[in-house]
Amino acid sequence: MSRDEEEGRKTVFDLLKTISESKELELEDVVIDAEELTLELSTTPTGKPEYLRLTLEPLTPGAQKLEFLLEATPYGVRLAAPTIPPAVPVEKPKEFIELKFEYPIVEYPGKIAEVVIGATKELGGSRGKTIKIGGDTSPPFYLFESKPVNRPVAALDVFDTPPPLAGPVKKAYQDVLQDPAEWAKKCINTYNADLVSLHLVSTDPLGENKPVREALKTVENVLQAVDVPVIIGGSGNPQKDTELFIYASEVFAGERLVMASITLDMDIPKVVESIGKHGHNAIALAFMDINQAKELSRKILDAGLPKNHLILDPTTGALGYGIEYTYSVMERIRLSALMGEETLQVPLSCAATNAWAAREAWMKIEEWGPRELRGPLYEATTALVGLLTGANLFMMMHPLAMKIVKAFAEAMIEKEKREVKPYINWIRTKF
Amino acid sequence: MPKILRPLDVYKHLPGINCGKCGESSCMVFASKLIERKATPQQCTPLYEEPKYREKLQKLLETIRPPVKEVWIGIEPNILKIGGKEVLYRHELTWRNQTAIIIDIHDEMPPQEIKKRVEFVDNFKFIRIGKELTLDGIAIRCVSENPEKYAKTIAEIMEITNKPIILCSLDPSILEEALIIANKRKPLIYTATKQNWKEVGELASKYKCPTAITAEDPSTLKSLSATLNKNYNIDNIVLDPQIRIGNIAETLSTITAIRRAAIEKEEGELGYPIMTAPAAIWSIEEGDENDKKMLESVVASNLISRFVDLIILHTIDTWTLIPIIVWRDCIYTDPRFPPGVKPGLYEIGKPNEYSPVLSTGNFALTYYLVRDDIEKAGINAYLVIVDTEATSLQSSVAGRKYTSDKVIEAIKETKVGDKVKTKALIIPGYAARLAGEIEDALMGDGWTIFVGPRDSGEMGAFYEKVFKPWLEEKLIAK
Numbered sequence: 001m002s003r004d005e006e007e008g009r010k011t012v013f014d015l016l017k018t019i020s021e022s023k024e025l026e027l028e029d030v031v032i033d034a035e036e037l038t039l040e041l042s043t044t045p046t047g048k049p050e051y052l053r054l055t056l057e058p059l060t061p062g063a064q065k066l067e068f069l070l071e072a073t074p075y076g077v078r079l080a081a082p083t084i085p086p087a088v089p090v091e092k093p094k095e096f097i098e099l100k101f102e103y104p105i106v107e108y109p110g111k112i113a114e115v116v117i118g119a120t121k122e123l124g125g126s127r128g129k130t131i132k133i134g135g136d137t138s139p140p141f142y143l144f145e146s147k148p149v150n151r152p153v154a155a156l157d158v159f160d161t162p163p164p165l166a167g168p169v170k171k172a173y174q175d176v177l178q179d180p181a182e183w184a185k186k187c188i189n190t191y192n193a194d195l196v197s198l199h200l201v202s203t204d205p206l207g208e209n210k211p212v213r214e215a216l217k218t219v220e221n222v223l224q225a226v227d228v229p230v231i232i233g234g235s236g237n238p239q240k241d242t243e244l245f246i247y248a249s250e251v252f253a254g255e256r257l258v259m260a261s262i263t264l265d266m267d268i269p270k271v272v273e274s275i276g277k278h279g280h281n282a283i284a285l286a287f288m289d290i291n292q293a294k295e296l297s298r299k300i301l302d303a304g305l306p307k308n309h310l311i312l313d314p315t316t317g318a319l320g321y322g323i324e325y326t327y328s329v330m331e332r333i334r335l336s337a338l339m340g341e342e343t344l345q346v347p348l349s350c351a352a353t354n355a356w357a358a359r360e361a362w363m364k365i366e367e368w369g370p371r372e373l374r375g376p377l378y379e380a381t382t383a384l385v386g387l388l389t390g391a392n393l394f395m396m397m398h399p400l401a402m403k404i405v406k407a408f409a410e411a412m413i414e415k416e417k418r419e420v421k422p423y424i425n426w427i428r429t430k431f
Numbered sequence: 432m433p434k435i436l437r438p439l440d441v442y443k444h445l446p447g448i449n450c451g452k453c454g455e456s457s458c459m460v461f462a463s464k465l466i467e468r469k470a471t472p473q474q475c476t477p478l479y480e481e482p483k484y485r486e487k488l489q490k491l492l493e494t495i496r497p498p499v500k501e502v503w504i505g506i507e508p509n510i511l512k513i514g515g516k517e518v519l520y521r522h523e524l525t526w527r528n529q530t531a532i533i534i535d536i537h538d539e540m541p542p543q544e545i546k547k548r549v550e551f552v553d554n555f556k557f558i559r560i561g562k563e564l565t566l567d568g569i570a571i572r573c574v575s576e577n578p579e580k581y582a583k584t585i586a587e588i589m590e591i592t593n594k595p596i597i598l599c600s601l602d603p604s605i606l607e608e609a610l611i612i613a614n615k616r617k618p619l620i621y622t623a624t625k626q627n628w629k630e631v632g633e634l635a636s637k638y639k640c641p642t643a644i645t646a647e648d649p650s651t652l653k654s655l656s657a658t659l660n661k662n663y664n665i666d667n668i669v670l671d672p673q674i675r676i677g678n679i680a681e682t683l684s685t686i687t688a689i690r691r692a693a694i695e696k697e698e699g700e701l702g703y704p705i706m707t708a709p710a711a712i713w714s715i716e717e718g719d720e721n722d723k724k725m726l727e728s729v730v731a732s733n734l735i736s737r738f739v740d741l742i743i744l745h746t747i748d749t750w751t752l753i754p755i756i757v758w759r760d761c762i763y764t765d766p767r768f769p770p771g772v773k774p775g776l777y778e779i780g781k782p783n784e785y786s787p788v789l790s791t792g793n794f795a796l797t798y799y800l801v802r803d804d805i806e807k808a809g810i811n812a813y814l815v816i817v818d819t820e821a822t823s824l825q826s827s828v829a830g831r832k833y834t835s836d837k838v839i840e841a842i843k844e845t846k847v848g849d850k851v852k853t854k855a856l857i858i859p860g861y862a863a864r865l866a867g868e869i870e871d872a873l874m875g876d877g878w879t880i881f882v883g884p885r886d887s888g889e890m891g892a893f894y895e896k897v898f899k900p901w902l903e904e905k906l907i908a909k
Binding site: 092095099103141164206263287319320328331354360363367369378381384404411414423427 | 624766
């Protein structure tokens with residue numbers, strides 16, 4: 001566009017603008033240099049003005065045609081911007097813009113305590129090895145901030161009285177269901193669990209109501225059968241569990257067991273005194289509520305259990321049955337701990353076993369596919385939701401589900417990357 | 432910090448004349464609707480029509496743009512909206528736009544296989560609490576390297592489905608052949624790379640379709656995004672940071688860093704939806720088929736946990752899809768409300784004085800499942816809902832929120848005993864251990880306690896085998 005043309009365009013534009021703002025206009029001394037001037041007035045079917053188009057055909061052939069539009073809108077006449085004819089594309093050279101990505105690193109004032117489970121002979125116990133969990137300094141899978149110092153670990157569940165089990169789980173243990181020691185051996189030797197969680201459900205006052213002393217014999221048998229650290233679970237009855245944990249602490253002093261679990265309705269000072277005195281660990285079980293978790297943890301710590309002997313279980317809902325609450329509560333607990341909340345600076349435990357409460361895991365329904373695969377996948381998915389929000393310890397049932405979770409946990413601390421084919425090949429690979 | 436808008440932040444960029452043209456009573460109400468995305472800025476006609484508001488309009492559009500842009504794939508009425516995220520953590524604000532689940536197809540699959548997969552995507556339904564969980568679209572890969580064959584496959588797929596599609600090739604000339612056929616459907620172009628960005632940029636701008644970009648490292652990804660935006664004014668971008676199967680933890684970490692940069696550092700180049708293809712496992716991993724299917728499924732679920740807005744899957748076995756779609760449905764719910772129903776007495780069907788009384792907790796999912804199962808089994812019953820603070824039944828038995836005392840209290844409070852002559856109470860199998868205590872307390876009033884199945888899906892069989900014979904015997908005895 002030449003300078004003259006540009007100025008001419010501006011004059012006409014200003015002129016029309018004035019028209020649009022006035023009701024009447026008289027033009028004096030105006031020269032329009034144009035081959036042709038068209039004024040086109042359009043009205044709506046009801047006779048209201050719609051627009052007025054002014055077109056100027058240039059004198060010089062080949063020069064640009066100018067067009068202006070006055071539009072009637074509900075707010076009065078409006079001058080549309082001059083329609084600009086398609087510009088002759090000026091090819092700007094296209095350049096690749098090199099930018100650098102800075103990892104958005106946050107400094108956290110808090111750190112998760114490290115809890116040691118099990119004690120070897122040198123440390124006053126009888127275990128062949130100990131397990132360390134926790135010690136995290138950033139949320140899980142924020143490897144650009146820090147790698148976990150300890151790999152999350154997985155326990156397989158053993159029951160002193162077999163509860164009703166889902167088909168696929170039963171199949172994995174059917175030869176050992178009547179013998180907790182053999183059951184524990186299978187978990188470790190055949191299925192490669194990191195540790196076992198022995199649930200003494202026979203002590204339930206509303207069930208078999210076996211005396212605590214008798215149940216402790218089973219603990220002894222399991223400790224003889226395997227040399228890994230052991231978690232002791234009660235029946236869920238607050239009074240009986242208090243009794244159980246106190247006796248178990250005395251009888252197995254120095255073994256650094258994990259007592260699962262302490263709840264708000266227990267006599268916390270009493271149970272903590274015994275656990276602490278004999279050097280064991282405890283899980284605090286809260287119910288999907290960060291404030292309850294804080295309160296419970298505060299009570300246990302105040303009763304004298306050192307922070308590096310405490311693990312927190314905020315309750316794991318099965319996938320599809322409340323797991324999203326577990327996800328958000330665990331995530332909030334871990335973030336709050338890293339930001340400085342003392343009571344929450346302990347490792348987290350996730351009972352992925354609860355996945356089997358979901359019918360999607362165990363029910364025989366033809367169109368849902370084989371439950372031998374569906375069930376373990378369902379349990380693994382439940383556990384992985386926990387892993388991604390910060391769980392350090394898993395209690396699980398199905399060996400295959402546990403294997404998957406351990407593989408992900410190992411990937412978190414892996415130093416060497418496996419060589420693999422480029423991802424992008426997936427587009428044209430036939431599969 | 433998450434960008435959480437207040438109505439006033441938006442209101443100041445509106446005309447403030449309360450003209451009502453948008454359909455709302457005032458500009459302030461409209462502002463709230465804009466924030467909740469229940470209204471679009473286009474509804475405010477003065478903003479668009481009056482030149483004096485031009486600046487306000489621009490400010491408004493800037494203000495309401497979430498840190499992760501919402502990108503649309505497809506056309507009405509099958510638009511797939513992805514991204515539009517405002518926060519990193521779910522507990523801050525409900526996540527918007529569920530992760531899209533896309534199933535892959537390639538042009539060398541036999542026609543009947545293609546048809547089968549398309550129909551699978553179209554018809555897949557998994558029903559959960561009365562909600563239908565479905566799949567979102569189809570990714571069509573060019574394996575043949577033959578543009579004609581590829582275009583033909585696309586045309587055939589478009590014949591049978593209206594689901595949104597993704598065109599996958601690294602070759603711009605192949606992509607153009609595909610776009611000639613499919614551009615009307617506004618497919619996602621997959622994908623621009625550091626090698627082909629010029630040609631793919633031209634295509635995206637010529638056909639006005641959203642486009643994906645991919646790179647092995649976040650710096651290149653960020654550069655590609657800036658390059659397409661600055662050179663071609665492309666703003667409908669989807670980022671694929673790629674999956675490293677050899678170290679999946681690294682993948683999750685990188686995605687997390689990208690999303691955090693977009694939301695907390697407001698890095699515009701990365702403020703786009705993230706996608707990736709767990710299907711790639713099939714071109715990388717060797718070995719057992721079921722192992723690969725499981726790996727693909729758990730990787731997909733992890734990606735849903737970590738912010739990914741679109742995933743492409745290969746496996747269409749229902750058992751691998753169930754955990755993925757259930758998890759997706761759960762994580763995208765509103766985190767603020769425990770989904771509970773009101774405790775109290777409910778009727779299922781038309782119960783009479785000989786009907787059983789069932790009891791369970793007030794977690795909504797428990798309630799709807801039990802109700803649905805009992806209805807399906809054709810049983811008329813009373814249902815006493817105990818307040819378990821909306822935790823699932825199994826958790827509430829373990830957590831002592833479903834206790835014998837609470838059940839006894841609920842039975843007395845609802846006065847359900849006045850409605851039934853037979854006074855048969857069936858408690859859930861998971862609460863079996865409470866049966867004794869409940870019996871002790873209610874026996875005096877003439878109640879008989881039954882321990883029902885663990886899953887209400889088995890209530891029909893329980894009713895036939897246990898309850899009915901008992902009832903018949905009792906009636907004869909009378």
